């Protein structure tokens with residue numbers, strides 16, 4: 085259901101941060117690993133390279149680096165944080181939550197910490213959860229993070245998937261701001277959806293309780309990403325466009341009001357199909373997937389931080405964030421920056 089900003093106080097984004105690992109894996113390097121080509125990857129997806137975390141670098145390490153930058157930009161100390169939500173499908177471990185590892189690494193001793201699993205929609209889901217906590221007064225200062233080490237979950241022999249994904253993290257500080265006159269970066273509306281009937285088209289089938297990895301099935305690499313790309317593609321275009329329209333409607337706005345779309349960074353063709361149908365020109369669409377590939381829950385968070393720090397978005401701009409991922413899940417959020 086659409087949710088406009090009917091809360092009595094205003095939730096604002098006080099700062100953003102992101103971190104990507106140093107190691108770059110180019111399309112040319114992938115040509116040596118699987119039967120693919122730079123031409124195929126670039127023309128089908130727009131991706132040129134992606135970042136790969138070091139062996140001793142876990143999702144919580146990427147998340148903590150992004151968090152520190154968001155805290156620094158917003159002037160918020162670790163002690164002030166009273167909520168940490170990490171959106172990830174590549175947690176450090178099944179438990180404890182990756183958010184608890186982040187808590188330890190940044191010493192946010194006063195925070196309540198948990199993870200959410202909504203794949204590529206995770207950052208927008210986390211933003212909405214934090215918004216509810218902050219608006220009810222239950223928490224005042226939330227750290228939300230989208231972080232992934234997808235390189236640990238892809239089958240490096242499967243060209244259908246291994247060329248698509250990358251590692252990274254993005255973060256934002258969500259704060260309560262009761263004085264609307266001083267507020268910028270206000271969340272105006274959010275819509276969220278899920279379709280559990282489509283669990284099979286994008287899935288990591290093994291490694292959980294439904295299908296534990298055993299010595300017998302280990303060679304089948306069931307604990308890596310499986311995707312029916314064409315089905316996901318078709319669903320993604322329709323679902324994201326619909327969510328974008330509904331979120332704009334809930335905010336009392338239309339596509340012409342949007343200054344910048346910050347979409348999930350999975351595939352340039354998907355982004356173009358959605359924004360073409362909305363009638364939003366490419367100069368008002370932020371794309372960085374050429375550098376990072378699909379970093380799932382981190383993708384929108386990294387893009388938002390890059391748009392923020394590069395000056396691509398400025399105070400007062402209307403932003404449309406729109407995501408789609410496994411579940412299936414999808415969501416859209418409108419922010420007045």
Ligand code: ACO
Pocket residue numbers: 119120121124125128129203204243244245247286312313314315316317320350351354378380408409410
């Ligand atoms: N290099 C060369 N050829 C390839 C590669 C590759 N890396 N991958 C697949 N191919 C081949 C296929 O085998 C197929 O060959 P065939 O026709 O002989 O069978 C051919 O290319 C076409 O394959 P398609 O799957 O039809 O290619 P398509 O144009 O659909 O592009 C893609 C594939 C990029 C995966 C696209 O479908 C897509 O982007 N889907 C959506 C992905 C997405 O948005 N995911 C979001 C969520 S991710 C998450 O939640 C974690």
